[in-house]
Amino acid sequence: MSDFFWFSDAQWARIEPLLPTDVRGKKRVDDRRVLSGIVHALRCGGRWTDCAGVYGPKKTLYNRFVRWAERGIWEDIFSALAGAEDAPDRVFIDSTCIKVHRCAGGGKGGPWLMVGLTKGGRNTKLHAVCDAKGRPLVLLLTPGNVHDCKVAQLCLEAMPPSAELVADKGYDSLALREWLAGRGTQAVIPPRKNRKIQYDYDAAIYRQRNVIKRMFRRLKDWRRIATRFDRNIKSFIGAIALAATVIWWL
Numbered sequence: 061m062s063d064f065f066w067f068s069d070a071q072w073a074r075i076e077p078l079l080p081t082d083v084r085g086k087k088r089v090d091d092r093r094v095l096s097g098i099v100h101a102l103r104c105g106g107r108w109t110d111c112a113g114v115y116g117p118k119k120t121l122y123n124r125f126v127r128w129a130e131r132g133i134w135e136d137i138f139s140a141l142a143g144a145e146d147a148p149d150r151v152f153i154d155s156t157c158i159k160v161h162r163c164a165g166g167g168k169g170g171p172w173l174m175v176g177l178t179k180g181g182r183n184t185k186l187h188a189v190c191d192a193k194g195r196p197l198v199l200l201l202t203p204g205n206v207h208d209c210k211v212a213q214l215c216l217e218a219m220p221p222s223a224e225l226v227a228d229k230g231y232d233s234l235a236l237r238e239w240l241a242g243r244g245t246q247a248v249i250p251p252r253k254n255r256k257i258q259y260d261y262d263a264a265i266y267r268q269r270n271v272i273k274r275m276f277r278r279l280k281d282w283r284r285i286a287t288r289f290d291r292n293i294k295s296f297i298g299a300i301a302l303a304a305t306v307i308w309w310l
Contacts, residue, residue, distance in 0.1 A: 064114055065100040067092055071310040078137045080128075089120060097121045099306055102299050105283025129298030138199070138301040141309035147220040148191040150265070152272040153212060153227045156280075157183040157204050160288045164296075174293050176203025184288050186276075186300065189215050192268065194275040195308040201297050209233045221245050226269050232259075278307055 067075070072092055079091060088094075097115025101108060108122040115121060128134055160175050160182040174184045183204025190196045198218045202211055208230045216225070221243040232252050237259070240247045248266050251259045280286040282303045290296040 064096070064112060065103060066096045067099075067310075071306075074141070074310055075137065075305070078140050080131075080133055089116060094121060094124050098125045099302065101125075102284045102303060103282050105287070105289075125298070126292075126295055129292070129295045132294070132298075134298035134301040134305075135199075138305045138309065141305055142195070142197050143219075147222060148197075149223040150192050151189050151197065151216075151219075151222045151225055152192075152269055153187070153189045153208075153215060153225060153231065154269075154272045154276070155185050155187040155208050156276040157185050158280075158286070158288050160184055160204075164288050164291045173291070174201045174203050174296075176205035178204045180204075184296070186279075187211055187215050188272065188275065189219065190272050190275050192271060194271045194278075196275060196279075196304045199297070199300055199304065201293065201300075209236055212236055213239055216240075216243075224248055224265065226266060228269065279303060 075095075076091070093116055097111055098121055100115065101111050101121060108118055111118045111121055157178065157180065159180070164175070175182050176185070177183075185202050185204045185206060187198075187200040187202065187208065188196050189198040198215045200211060200215050212227070212231055212233075213236065222245055224246045225240055226248040229250050229252050231249050232255070237247050237249070247259075248261050249259070250261050250266060251257070279300070282299075284290075284299055285303050288296055290299065
């Protein structure tokens, strides 16, 4: 049994109050067992049909995950736990590309599939904002060929202003810097070498930026996150939100 994931009593005490209670028809089967099975499947990266029997019917695991993803429940749980604490003084923003498996392509929806063609092939890009402990606060998906600056403001608007924002040169945009200044946030962003005006930044604080790189690496330890197998974008962002919840917020 040690090879399988199970929610501890402390973890379950935090997540159980956030589960939906609007049950229609038959009563739901053991939530703790089903959700443990879903987490195990996302971590291992196997097919739903290969899920271990200790978690009950495989179809129940799949249906619960997909239906709650469609309703945005996994994202709501993540948001509730990540937003329970006060806004941090220093936040970090960055993105990472996630390879899209061939089984996740071919669906209808165009850009809504969040699949973009890059030099590395078809990718989906995960944008994130985290605190100084490497805990994600905001998660956003775009096609892999979307520039980071285009969605930085959208990510940051999802949370209260912080005193400092740490980011790499990809976020060196005059418009972003002015918007951050208007919010009272200091931009710790090194300027590009070809800039005529070289902005000052705190190099000591900037060296802490690896915290968000480590966050992405931990998130990609989950095999269904490291490679996108889900064609439905709601299922994929639901998987990322659930993984982030279990890794950092429980």
